[in-house]
Amino acid sequence: MIGYKSFFFGLLLTGAVAIGAQVATAPAPANEAAATVPAAADSPASADAAPANAQTLARGTPIPPAELEAFVDGYLRRAMANEHIAGATVSIVQNDRTVLLKGYGLAGIDPVRPVDPRKTLFRIGSLSKTMTWTLIMREVEKGRLKLIDPINQHLPPELQIPDQGFKNPIRIVDLMAHAPGMEDVSAGHLFVDTPERIIPPAQYLAKHRPDRVREPGLISSYSNYGLVLAGEILARLNGVDFETLADRDIFGPLKMTHSTFREPYEPRQGIPQPMPKALADERSSGFRWKGGRFEPTTYDYITQVAAAGSISTTAEDMTRYMRMHLRNGTLDGVSMFGPQTAQLFRTPIMNVPEGSNGWAHGMIVNTLPGGFKGYGHGGGTSSFFTYMDLIPDLDLGIFISTNTQGGFGVAVPLSAAIVNRFYVGEAPMQRPGDKALAARAADYEGLYVNTRRAYSGLEGFMGLLGGVSKVSVTPEGYLITSGGGSPRAWVPAGKPGQFRAAVGDDYLNFGLDDKGKAKIYYQLASGFERSGPLMNPSLLTNLAILTLITSFGLWVAFLARRATTSPVVAQRRSHHALLAAGAFWLIAMGLFFLLLSLLPDMNDKAPFPPTLLMLSSLSALLATIATIAALVLMIIGLRRTAGDRAGWTTWAVVRHALAILLFLALAFVVGMRGGLLPWM
Structure with a gap:
């Protein structure tokens, strides 16, 4: 979830804006506040990434903490310097213990405050959604909800979703798969700039209801509105506001004492109680890089859509959350859910091809080097960017959050870099093209429009300026996707409509019609539907x-x-x-x-x-x-x-x-x- 300016500007001028933060004499990211577990305390903080001839580990072998710290230090030092990131916080767990807990750079500049991974609260954006789904699955285990329940049976008449001519009702499981079949509208209300503009979630749902544009369950197209619906269902089912429910059923049992869905504002009737002052004082500022310095950004108020992404937390608290999920719902004798539910968090809802995200009951399914599967989520606000990967085959959990615009490209690749360095060890390679693809170029070439968009009005107009992708095929047999980011090259992966990145581990899957002609391709959180020349x-x-x-x-x-x-x-x-x-x-x-x-x-x-x-x-x-x-x-x-x-x-x-x-x-x-x- 990001603000509308960030979203539209990112579409229009992808990668064209230098972003970062403001310090008169910006210190290097190595200015770290470390809270490293004892086993890693003696490792050199200035160590660079592992040498090319470093040995990899067998699947069941844990990563040596000192080597892990040295690798992460080197990765973040380079990435934060290149992308102008003020601060980051990292926690990594393996075999039910914390193997790295460390802060990097700045949490504030007036006065200067280093990042403390035990105390400094970072906003984790949409990673919050996994906690909302944890609450939903607890209600399913209690028998008070069923995943196949139509959402309207748990909502009052004023919040129920009309059919708008569609046959099937939206179910709770459709929300978990981000497949409610609704357009995505968010500009000017997903985030707001002052506490006075915060409205209760029920009022938000009634005021900003998006239109239905397809049958539910067909295409995953990211929906923050769907999470607000889930949060409202939970709140009504329990008779308390969503924030209170999360405190009671997530943060309390897991002893996540520095975590909250609440935000800092003056108490006001009709909206949840604010963030406690003790936590508010420990928040990291958000930054951008402007004019050669770090500049603080304004706060994103998200209380009106809290269930979709308002959490502030610490890297240390996230170690407890990751350990709980990796231990099948149990932490320190506290059971959050049972083994069957734990398995669902690793089971895709939708039947999708290899490499596509089938949404494992709210968790993103991530393909990592060596064929390992990660289950987690990313998150973004205007300034904070976060990623968490849980890798059951390695009993490994990785969490990273950054506090500066541009941090997405730093946070997301970390888990793949760690897995590749310690368990795979493959150098980047380029797969050869398939010249036979050129003969079938017409099956794929054309314009494709993002399904995650507003379908009308000025928000729809702005979204279409950059939400169009062009697919082409080179004579050498590479399929090229361009639009909404840097162009990427793909090669056929064997199955009809399936492609593999020319460099990297990613997949690209096309949906084909009866004649073998592409009609859609799938990305991590949405699809791109083939479109005519009018959208060019x-x-x-x-x-x-x-x-x-x-x-x-x-x-x-x-x-x-x-x-x-x-x-x-x-x-x-x-x-x-x-x-x-x-x-x-x-x-x-x-x-x-x-x-x-x-x-x-x-x-x-x-x-x-x-x-x-x-x-x-x-x-x-x-x-x-x-x-x-x-x-x-x-x-x-x-x-x-x-x-x-x-x-x-x-x-x-x-x-x-x-x-x-x-x-x-x-x-x-x-x-x-x-x-x-x-x-x-």
Whole structure:
């Protein structure tokens, strides 16, 4: 979960913004506050990653703590320096003991505070969801819920999800698989910028209900709204707010004394009690890298969607959570759930091909080097990025959280790096392409649109600017996916529609129709559905450029008194309407480009849509109306002058008609994407 500015800007300008944090003289990430377990205490904190000839371990052999610390130190020193990350906190458990617990870098800059893995609270975002699902599974074990229950039977009428023409009800298990079949709407309300804008979860669910767009259970497409529904079901079932339930049934039994779903704000009637001051004082700041320094970011208030990601916790508390899951639901004599439930947390819900995420009852299934399977979750707020992997075959749990924008690329690869270094030892290799793929290129090539998006309105319009992926095939037999990130190359993996990364362990799976033609491909948390040319970003860009040139030309000609005129009133009015349309298009595009230029510094938690976007959309709508008026008036004028030479010349009519058609084409493409709805 991330704020809308971060989401849209990431789509539009992927990887183009330098992000990080603010310290007058930024210390190197090696400025660490270590709380290492005794076995690792003597290892050199400055040690680099293991040498290339380091020996790997047999599957049942635990990682030596000193070697593990040296490797993680080297990994984070390089990664934090390269990505400008202010601070990180790490905990690793194996064989039911903590083998690494360490803080790196800064938790605050005024005053300077190092990260303490035992005390410093980091926000873990959507990793919180695994605790929500733990609470759900406890209710299933008690017999008070069934995974196949329609969610509406556990919700009051005002919160029930209407069928909207779909046949099957949404079930609890569909929420766990992120497959409720709903669009994803979040801009301006998933995170909010002030405590005054926090609303109770029930009110949030009623106010921001997304539309259903497909039958449930078909496609996993990440849904924060689904988690808020699950949290509300739990709260109503137990007669307490969700935060109190988590304190009672998760953090209390597991003795996670520095963990909470609560947030720091003044007490207010109607919303849960705030975070205790003792915990609030230990929170890490969030940062971004700007102007060559670390700069604190504003707080993300998520109480209205707490079950989806509001936890603040420490690396030490996460050792207890990971040990509990790796011990099949038991920790220090406390049983959170039984072995059958533990197995479900490692059993995919959906029947998906190898390498796809089938959502093991709320846990992401992650393919790691050597064929090992990780079960866990990532999490992101505006500034914090987190990943947890539980690897049962190695009895290993890895948790990392960073506190700076850009930390996602640091947090996510750590578990794969550790597994590869200590249990696999493979150097990166490139798999050869398959030239036979070129003969079947048409089966895969084309445009694909992300299923995790708003399907209408301005949020839908903005999402489509970067939520389109292009698939192509090279003559050497590599399939290339590009869009929403750096291009990646894939090679056929043997089964129809299945591909393996040219470099790395990832898989890419396509859903094929009866003729073997791709209709969708699956990513970690969503799918990309094949789309037609109307969703091509180049089409919108080219039409906008031509409209910009034409609008400017119309006004230059008019101001220079070279515009073709007509004695027919309707034709003169058509010309004036077209001038107005051109002016409105110029205004719309000017406002939109201004919005893009300001986007990096805009408050991504403010209400959506921003004023500039609404004004741009309104101008585009007025341009569309003026263009339609110009077309109607042109037709009237031509009818009145049929058979005489009182009207425009043939060339003037052609020029005028072409300009109208161009403006209408742009209006159609913008409208199909939701850009002509300034009120949505």
